[in-house]
Amino acid sequence: MYLYNSATRRKEEFVPNHPDIVKMYTCGPTVYHFAHIGNLRSYLMEDVLEKFLRYEGYNVKRVMNITDVGHLSSDADTGEDKMLKGAKRENKSVMDIARFYTDAFFDDCRKLNIKRPDVVEPATSCIGEYIKVITKLLDTGYAYQAGGNVYFDTSKLERYYIFNDHDAEDLAVGVREGVEEDTNKRSKNDFVLWFTQSKFEDQALKWDSPWGVGYPGWHIECSGISMKHLGEDLDIHCGGIDNAFPHHTNEIAQSESYLGHKWCNFWMHVLHLNTPDGKMSKSKGEFLTVSLLEEKGYNPLAYRFFCLQSHYRKSLAFTWENLDNAQGAYNKLLARIAALTPGEGGIDQAVFDAQKEKFRKALGNDLNTSLGVTALYDVLKAPANDETKLALLGDFDTVLGLRLLEKAAAKREADAKVRASASASGDIVITGEGDPAIDALVLQRAQAKKAKNFAEADRIREELKAQGIEIVDTKEGASWKRV
Numbered sequence: 279m280y281l282y283n284s285a286t287r288r289k290e291e292f293v294p295n296h297p298d299i300v301k302m303y304t305c306g307p308t309v310y311h312f313a314h315i316g317n318l319r320s321y322l323m324e325d326v327l328e329k330f331l332r333y334e335g336y337n338v339k340r341v342m343n344i345t346d347v348g349h350l351s352s353d354a355d356t357g358e359d360k361m362l363k364g365a366k367r368e369n370k371s372v373m374d375i376a377r378f379y380t381d382a383f384f385d386d387c388r389k390l391n392i393k394r395p396d397v398v399e400p401a402t403s404c405i406g407e408y409i410k411v412i413t414k415l416l417d418t419g420y421a422y423q424a425g426g427n428v429y430f431d432t433s434k435l436e437r438y439y440i441f442n443d444h445d446a447e448d449l450a451v452g453v454r455e456g457v458e459e460d461t462n463k464r465s466k467n468d469f470v471l472w473f474t475q476s477k478f479e480d481q482a483l484k485w486d487s488p489w490g491v492g493y494p495g496w497h498i499e500c501s502g503i504s505m506k507h508l509g510e511d512l513d514i515h516c517g518g519i520d521n522a523f524p525h526h527t528n529e530i531a532q533s534e535s536y537l538g539h540k541w542c543n544f545w546m547h548v549l550h551l552n553t554p555d556g557k558m559s560k561s562k563g564e565f566l567t568v569s570l571l572e573e574k575g576y577n578p579l580a581y582r583f584f585c586l587q588s589h590y591r592k593s594l595a596f597t598w599e600n601l602d603n604a605q606g607a608y609n610k611l612l613a614r615i616a617a618l619t620p621g622e623g624g625i626d627q628a629v630f631d632a633q634k635e636k637f638r639k640a641l642g643n644d645l646n647t648s649l650g651v652t653a654l655y656d657v658l659k660a661p662a663n664d665e666t667k668l669a670l671l672g673d674f675d676t677v678l679g680l681r682l683l684e685k686a687a688a689k690r691e692a693d694a695k696v697r698a699s700a701s702a703s704g705d706i707v708i709t710g711e712g713d714p715a716i717d718a719l720v721l722q723r724a725q726a727k728k729a730k731n732f733a734e735a736d737r738i739r740e741e742l743k744a745q746g747i748e749i750v751d752t753k754e755g756a757s758w759k760r761v
């Protein structure tokens with residue numbers, strides 16, 4: 279399996295440090311608000327990576343933090359604590375906000391079929407770990423105290439910029455927007471390991487430490503939590519591209535200075551989901567959440583399908599039209615799978631193996647999910663019996679996570695009911711683009727028409743029209759299409 283490594287800027291063969299386990303760490307959400315679908319693109323692609331590693335037979339241990347303290351408005355340690363901001367906005371305590379948005383995050387993940395990592399650790403529960411690391415960094419001269427805070431001294435490193443081939447715009451994420459200069463820092467890239475109350479009088483969460491009552495910086499959280507659960511080395515560390523600098527750069531600086539050796543082999547960064555007017559954000563324009571997609575009638579799995587159609591190392595443009603197309607394609611795919619008959623013929627092993635090899639090659643080439651999706655269509659077209667096709671689709675979907683067999687089986691059942699009911703009522707509903715709810719409404723309208731209840735028939739036609747559905751009456755019955 280080959281994976282692009284941001285640290286070396288090359289596609290490299292993935293070989294884990296230990297034969298019996300792949301240690302994977304993911305930067306988790308800052309739980310001061312709902313995740314937007316951009317954040318979720320990152321988690322979704324990381325989920326595909328984890329699923330593919332397991333598919334390839336690796337035993338994966340994946341750890342994710344929940345940032346519930348220390349992440350300031352600017353990634354470069356200035357501005358207000360995001361959690362405090364969320365608590366003020368909603369007039370609740372920081373812990374209430376953290377609990378609420380952590381649950382909301384995992385609800386979204388469930389809807390997108392993103393597996394929960396093996397270990398999920400809130401940053402506030404590992405204070406002892408950070409104190410241990412910071413104490414050693416101070417003892418060994420990698421950190422200094424100034425103005426009540428403890429800073430990492432980046433001048434002590436031979437090489438600080440690890441990911442510096444990123445766009446100037448990405449590199450500037452942490453240091454832009456007229457951020458005020460922290461005069462305690464010896465140099466601009468130095469970053470806070472421990473804040474004391476001298477900086478934020480109204481900091482809600484604080485802990486005792488050898489350097490005074492205070493709270494940890496955001497970067498130290500991921501190093502501390504990773505080392506607590508995964509030990510002194512790591513195979514893959516993931517995050518969105520904006521995490522590369524300064525967050526991941528600082529994680530490497532402090533972890534390797536603390537350990538005295540290399541820490542993590544592979545760095546996987548997911549490029550951003552952008553809106554037509556720029557990077558997606560929680561403060562700008564329409565705040566795109568999974569719930570909003572659902573309110574607008576989208577299936578969250580259609581968003582998963584949308585993300586899988588593009589490569590994680592390319593930025594992805596979000597428009598409603600693009601999502602419409604993805605939802606249409608996803609529904610059509612389900613309809614085609616629903617049309618396969620389970621239990622028809624035994625599995626043709628030669629076809630199975632050949633198709634599977636193609637899928638493994640696609641995903642094994644730096645997680646080429648769009649080719650992985652193409653492999654689904656290749657299976658549908660393959661000269662094979664339905665049983666073999668269903669087995670392959672189910673197999674690929676353990677990685678793609680589109681719930682293909684489950685959704686197709688539900689559709690098959692619903693279609694059968696509609697057909698039975700249609701033939702019982704004498705109407706024939708020609709299933710349109712594969713949506714049981716719409717099929718049912720089309721049938722209701724046909725039945726109303728037959729009973730000469732034209733007002734009801736018109737009402738249903740209007741209701742469907744509002745959803746962008748046009749009914750087409752034919753001699754055989756009724757059909758429908760999206761317009």
Ligand code: AMP
Nearest residue numbers: 307308316317320517518521550551558
């Ligand atoms: P946060 O909750 O702000 O800590 O971000 C959670 C994750 O989402 C991080 O891995 C970010 O790098 C990632 N992220 C932020 N914005 C986007 C975006 N527009 N597209 C994809 N990933 C993003």
Ligand code: ZN
Nearest residue numbers: 305306500525
């Ligand atoms: Zn992190």
